[in-house]
Amino acid sequence: MIETNYNRIVEKIREINPVSYDRNRNFLDGSITKLSPYIARGVISTKMVMKSLLERNFTISQSYKLLQQLAWRDYFQRVGQHYKNLSTENIKNNPIHMVNLGLNNSIINANTGIDALDDGITDLLESGWIHNHMRMYLAMLHGNIFKTDWKSGARWMYYHLYDADWASNDLSWQWVVSANSNKLYFANQENINKYTGSNQHSTYLDCEYSDLTLQKLPSHSSIYSEFEFISEMELRQNFKSKYPKIIETKDFEFQTENSVVVYTPYNLDPLWRSNEDATRILYISTNELIQRPMCERTLDFIFSLAANIHLDYIIWGDLSEVKNIQNVQLIVKEHPLFNFENAKVDSRDWMFPRIDKYYPSFFKYWKMAEKELKK
Numbered sequence: 001m002i003e004t005n006y007n008r009i010v011e012k013i014r015e016i017n018p019v020s021y022d023r024n025r026n027f028l029d030g031s032i033t034k035l036s037p038y039i040a041r042g043v044i045s046t047k048m049v050m051k052s053l054l055e056r057n058f059t060i061s062q063s064y065k066l067l068q069q070l071a072w073r074d075y076f077q078r079v080g081q082h083y084k085n086l087s088t089e090n091i092k093n094n095p096i097h098m099v100n101l102g103l104n105n106s107i108i109n110a111n112t113g114i115d116a117l118d119d120g121i122t123d124l125l126e127s128g129w130i131h132n133h134m135r136m137y138l139a140m141l142h143g144n145i146f147k148t149d150w151k152s153g154a155r156w157m158y159y160h161l162y163d164a165d166w167a168s169n170d171l172s173w174q175w176v177v178s179a180n181s182n183k184l185y186f187a188n189q190e191n192i193n194k195y196t197g198s199n200q201h202s203t204y205l206d207c208e209y210s211d212l213t214l215q216k217l218p219s220h221s222s223i224y225s226e227f228e229f230i231s232e233m234e235l236r237q238n239f240k241s242k243y244p245k246i247i248e249t250k251d252f253e254f255q256t257e258n259s260v261v262v263y264t265p266y267n268l269d270p271l272w273r274s275n276e277d278a279t280r281i282l283y284i285s286t287n288e289l290i291q292r293p294m295c296e297r298t299l300d301f302i303f304s305l306a307a308n309i310h311l312d313y314i315i316w317g318d319l320s321e322v323k324n325i326q327n328v329q330l331i332v333k334e335h336p337l338f339n340f341e342n343a344k345v346d347s348r349d350w351m352f353p354r355i356d357k358y359y360p361s362f363f364k365y366w367k368m369a370e371k372e373l374k375k
Contacts (some may be wrong), residue, residue, distance in 0.1 A: 002037065002162060002305040008263075011050045018063040025065065028131050028196050028204050036163040037129065041305055042267035042333065045349035046070040050286040060373055067351075067373070068366060073168055074196070074351050075365045080167035080337060084336045084356040087292065088151065088177035088302050089169045091362070097184070098177060100148040102224035103156055106174070107142060107340050113218050114189070114203055116196035117141060128297055133195050136176055137187055143177035144184050145205070145212065146221060149174070150177045156227050159293050162301050165266075166292060168339060186212050229293035232286055236316055238296060243303060249317030259329040262340070263309060263320075265299075267333040270308040272346070280329070284316040288337055 003009055015035050024030035038044045049070055053063045060067070083091055106112045110121040118136040130138075135157065154173040158164040174180030189206035193199055200206075204215040219359035241248045254260065261278045264285070284299075306314075319325065319340060330343035347353065352372045359365040 002301060004301065004307070006043065006308040009043060012038075012051055013044065014056070016049070016053065016066070018053055018058050018066040018374055020082050022062075022065040025069070026133055028133065034094070034129070036073075036165075036168075037301070038305075040163040040165040041167070041265060042259045042269050042271075042348075043305055043308070046074050046351045047349040050351050066343060071351060071366055071369050073165075074169040075113070076165075076171045077348070077350075077360070078356065078365070079171060079358065080152065080336050081356075086165060086174070086234065087154070091171070091174055092180050093178055093182075095184075095204050098147050098149045100146065100224055101152065102148070102226045103152045104142060104146045104221055105149055105223040105225055106218065106221045107138070107146075107153070107156075108225070108227060111220065112141060113221075114141070114192065114205060115200050116192050118200040120196075122159060124157070124160050128160060128301070135172065136185060137192060139173045139176040140185050140187055143173070144186060146217070148224070150174060150179065151261070152227070155229075155292070159227075159295050161227055162294075162298055164294060164298060172373055188212060192262050202274075230295065232289040232293070235289065235294075235296065235299065236286070239299065239303070239316070242300075243314060245311075246314045246316050249315050249319060249321040252313070252315050253323035254325060254328045256328065259331050259344075262330055262338075263311070264332075264335065264338050265294075265302045266335050266337065267348075268302070268305045268309065269333075272333065273331065274310075279314055279328075280309060281313045282309070282311050283319055283338075284314070285319070285338070286317050 009157070012035060016032060016228060021033065025032055035044065035049065037048060050067060079091070080086060083089070107121060110118045112118055117137055120130050120138060124130045139150065139153060140156070141154050142148050143150045150173045154170050158166070158169045161169065171180055176185040178184045186209055188209055189203050192205065192239070204217055205212065207215060256279045259276070259278045261273050261276070261280045263280065263282045264305035315322065331346065332338060332340055332343045333346050334348055354370050355365065355368045355372065
């Protein structure tokens with residue numbers, strides 16, 4: 001069961017060893033942090049993790065790789081501020097190799113013929129989380145080997161992930177298929193064996209990199225279908241049964257002179273404005289769930305994290321439908337997916353708040369970040 005208690009989540013930050021992370025982070029059994037679900041949900045921040053490392057006297061050199069990976073997440077969020085349609089539009093390039101649509105049935109059924117990847121798909125479906133290397137492998141298989149449009153694969157993965165983050169997920173998929181990078185990402189069977197601990201041979205990925213796209217694929221890998229997500233309406237009805245406190249926005253009216261602090265699935269920070277006299281609501285957006293479906297398990301995780309906050313209401317629907325909303329002061333944390341008229345907007349907790357412009361590559365962003373680290 002994934003942890004949802006705030007104090008124990010914070011304790012996980014204090015247990016991180018960046019030296020071990022640097023040594024073996026790319027291996028499936030490596031010393032990774034598994035903090036991404038809490039960062040994605042805004043319970044903790046990349047800045048909070050960085051601060052903890054430095055306060056425990058790890059040097060910049062010892063923490064370098066972990067800080068760089070945390071910065072990747074911030075970088076993707078910054079790109080998301082400038083490209084709000086990144087789930088549907090290519091950022092840099094328009095690759096022509098992805099000629100298929102839908103989702104390959106061998107991925108849906110964890111029957112790709114690559115044992116480690118099938119295990120990874122099974123882990124994703126059962127646990128809601130997989131290693132970043134596995135995410136890249138699956139995106140590579142879907143987009144570059146099966147030559148299928150990245151959007152369907154990214155939407156499928158987002159649906160199942162506890163740490164489903166629109167920018168990190170979709171921009172990573174774009175990076176793999178060269179829509180957000182300058183070349184396609186590939187991994188052959190030797191690479192997969194090395195980092196997953198598998199020992200499989202004689203597969204369609206067991207070849208030199210130059211021959212990867214020339215291999216004969218299994219016959220069942222030519223079958224595509226539309227993945228069936230649970231509908232927003234069904235999800236809403238299921239959760240109204242499980243959580244009686246949920247009120248639909250069309251049935252809700254603010255009756256308060258307090259400011260209204262609005263939490264979302266991307267901001268569940270229990271310390272945010274916690275000492276203020278305010279009405280606190282968790283807002284579940286119908287439109288957002290239609291555009292980017294989540295499975296029940298992920299939404300259950302979100303509701304469990306929200307239990308760390310002293311909420312007054314949980315409202316589901318379209319916030320603009322709420323009666324009397326024009327007469328209250330809404331307070332929100334900035335996020336491109338949640339824009340409210342006349343709201344007071346707080347900044348997110350960035351590692352490098354002054355680096356807020358768009359950079360076309362991560363390493364240009366990181367070059368600026370390194371200057372900030374040296375100050």
